[in-house]
Amino acid sequence: DAVLTQSPLSLPVNLGQPASISCRSSQSLVYSNGVTFLNWFHQRPGQSPRRLIYKVSIRDSGVPDRFSGSGSDTNFTLKISGVEAEDVGVYYCMQATHWPVTFGQGTKVEIK
């Protein structure tokens, strides 16, 4: 299985400050067609996950542009340029390049 390791697992941030979450894979996430199936999700307490980013860096409709995804091969990053109160919750990376689909452990973002 492609193991996804997120860091940090807990991320206290001051409002307005940037935040960065790493997601590292045990295998390359480049599919045979050249596409990298790496998504990022945000889950607020008591809510369903919401997809923010797909295929490494494509932002979903309605997602604020303070969120950005980058990376390649085995190393990926989600950045928030300036954290807002509504950004608290847990962030997960997910890969769908390899079977089975796997998720990272999650990174909990909270306001200091």
Added chain:
Amino acid sequence: QVQLVQSGPEVKRPGASLKVSCKSSGYSFTDYHITWVRQAPGQGLEWMGWISTDSGDTNYAQKFQGRVTMTAESSTNTTYMELRGLTSDDTAIYFCTRGSSSCDSWGQGSLVTVSS
């Protein structure tokens, strides 16, 4: 708009079976697979598998093979996930989500509690 609406919470005895439903609307049902993901209390997300709503083909996580069955009913735009032989470890919120790799829209989740 795309909506996935799931069935309500359930309490099950150990050894029983559960069947969760997920009704899709706002898009062409057979154009997208449905994936099932579960989340144990306080834990992360766990992929269970997907079903092609067009062909009925399924792809289950090895952990659940032999114990899970996913079905799709195009007449009602509804997908079902049945899990048998429940134990307390199956206590979780079960989510359906659209797509086999995209997971772009999610149901509200169905809480299943397994307790004697």
